[in-house]
Amino acid sequence: MDSRLRKLRDDIASASRGLSEAELTRHPEGKWSAAQVLEHLFLTYTGTIKGCERCLQEGRTRARKRTMRDRARAAVVVGLGILPSGRKAPERTVPQGMPGEKAASAIGPMLAAMDEALASCEARFGKRARLMDHPSLGPLTAAQWRKFHCVHGNHHVKQILRLRGSR
Numbered sequence: 001m002d003s004r005l006r007k008l009r010d011d012i013a014s015a016s017r018g019l020s021e022a023e024l025t026r027h028p029e030g031k032w033s034a035a036q037v038l039e040h041l042f043l044t045y046t047g048t049i050k051g052c053e054r055c056l057q058e059g060r061t062r063a064r065k066r067t068m069r070d071r072a073r074a075a076v077v078v079g080l081g082i083l084p085s086g087r088k089a090p091e092r093t094v095p096q097g098m099p100g101e102k103a104a105s106a107i108g109p110m111l112a113a114m115d116e117a118l119a120s121c122e123a124r125f126g127k128r129a130r131l132m133d134h135p136s137l138g139p140l141t142a143a144q145w146r147k148f149h150c151v152h153g154n155h156h157v158k159q160i161l162r163l164r165g166s167r
Contacts, residue, residue: 001078001111001115002111002115002146004043004146004147004150005111005114005115005146005149005150007150007151008111008153008154008157009107009108009111009112010039011153011154011157012104012107012108012156012157012160013104013107013108014082015034015126015157015160015161015164016038016100016104016160016164019034019100019104019164021035021099021100021101021138022103023164024038024100024104025100026163027163030143032095032159032165033100033102033163034159034160034163035095035098035099035100035104036095036102037094037095037156037160037163038098038100038103038160039095039097039098039158040093040094040109040156041102041103041152041153041156042097042098042106042108042110043092043093043094043095043115043159044149044152045094045107045110045111045114045149046110047092047093048114048117048118048145049110049113049114049117050118051131051132052114052117052118052121052131052132052157053117054132054162055121055124055131055132056117056120056121056124060146061074061125061129061130061131061132062127062133063130063131063132063133063138063139063140064133064138066130066138066139067093067138070136070137070138071138071141073137073138074134074137074140074144075139077137077148077151077152078137078140078144078147078148078151081147081151083151083152083155085129087136089097089117090135111149114149115146117144118131118142118145118146121142122142122143123127127136127141127142127143128141129141129142131145134148153158153164
């Protein structure tokens, strides 16, 4: 597994370790709970896996041509490691009610599976190939997908730690 994704996996596990189901589901008004954050992360990893599987099944990448807007947004998130706040999660990554303990235990294996799927695409299409489109950042390479998931995951680890601190 990629070392950055391994660290992310460990940070997520550490942030959620020892929280009861009640603590996982508690949240401030209008905000997600730790369980919802974990499910959201789980859904983003499964989405990336599905995208990689489609590329491999079709024998081609599924990325459109990059725009200047794509380049700028990817430069901020993937290049600088800054995740702008205030963006709504894409509908397919909005939590639907997975139990917190289940989401917490599924994160590690899902991250490993995602890294394997990205590695398979890299082996098939090359390291420089843009595999598929991110909803906000546009077409990304496997390395950029990994970096996005690290930046995004670390953003949510901080949220979980804040929720944990409010118990």
